[in-house]
Amino acid sequence: MQAPELTSTQSLIDRYYTEEKTKKAQALTRASLNLQLDANDLAMLNTIAKRFGKSRDDLAKDVLSHALIDLLTQLEPGERKLIARDADEMGASMAHEIAEENGLKDVEHKPNIWTGHERNIAKAEKKQAKELEEARKADKKLQVLTDLKEEVSTSNEQSVQTSDLNATALMPEDSEAKLESTVEGSSLKDTSDTTPTEQESVFS
Secondary structure (H helix, E strand, C coil), X not given: CCCCCCCHHHHHHHHHHHHHHHHHHHHHCCCCCXXXXXXXXXXXXXXXXXXXXXXXXXXXXXXXXXXXXXXXXXXXXXXXXXXXXXXXXXXXHHXXXXXXXXXXXXXXXXXXXXXXXXXXHHHXXXXXXXHHHHHHHHHHHHHXXXXXXXXXXXXXXXXXHHHHHHHHHHHHHHHHHHHHHHXXXXXXXXXXXXXXXXXXXXXX
């Protein structure tokens, strides 16, 4: 006989059972860590935990987990890789020891957690370095174009100034020629204008 298909509510209860078993297994593979915090740090931890409806211990675990990733990020690449590998090996060993102390034979432990974080960090660093190099090249190219534009502009200005100087140098000769032409024309005009008058005066 085929088992009846579960409704969405029934499957939800099954999921809750699975989550409960997982949490119990995780609890049996985790070690406790006792900390003495400054009153101000403890107050902030309590306040944030209360704001988001979390327990102080859960928030402290999340904060510590993220803080460890930040610490790993700041290590030098070569040392970071070695530390990540050592931490993964130690983590697997400690998980099995804790499980045995709690009477468990099989334990679910995610391998290579810190090695994975180290790879992601290295990948992000390479990407950032590449972006910085591309930005540097773009700035250099822009600077070259700007310098070229300034050189062209300066060359054009010098050409204009040279043309103006040449035109100014030619101006006196042209002016002198025009002045002589004007004077000669004026003299001829004066002579032609005065000749009849002189003749009239003679006849008179």
